[in-house]
Amino acid sequence: xSDIIRQETSERMSKIVSHNDIVYLCGQVGDxxxxxxxxxxxxxxxxxxxxxxxxxxxxxxxxxxxLYIRDMKDFAGMxxxxxxxxxxxxxxxxxxxxxxxxxxxxxxxxxxxAAKK
Numbered sequence: 001x002s003d004i005i006r007q008e009t010s011e012r013m014s015k016i017v018s019h020n021d022i023v024y025l026c027g028q029v030g031d032x033x034x035x036x037x038x039x040x041x042x043x044x045x046x047x048x049x050x051x052x053x054x055x056x057x058x059x060x061x062x063x064x065x066x067l068y069i070r071d072m073k074d075f076a077g078m079x080x081x082x083x084x085x086x087x088x089x090x091x092x093x094x095x096x097x098x099x100x101x102x103x104x105x106x107x108x109x110x111x112x113x114a115a116k117k
């Protein structure tokens with residue numbers, strides 16, 4: 001049985017948890033909540049890239065992504081950024097739901113499960 005590895009851990013959560021060559025990321029939001037859906041999605045996905053690299057993975061190894069969007073009116077704008085970010089032929093299983101966010105200025109959040117490289 002392999003060990004569970006927790007990275008960037010606080011009393012509430014770990015940003016990265018790895019087990020059996022699978023990487024789980026905590027929910028990520030953009031640091032630029034004063035901007036629109038496009039910039040927030042770009043910033044959020046850049047954070048996913050950085051965490052995946054830290055865990056020994058990358059966007060081509062994402063198995064599943066769950067996106068939470070504050071208002072479905074922003075679905076097309078979020079998808080425009082998402083579609084250009086996902087490597088061709090490497091689209092993960094994905095769900096997208098409309099959800100109330102932790103703060104009203106947040107428009108999108110993502111939770112990711114990936115395989116290690």
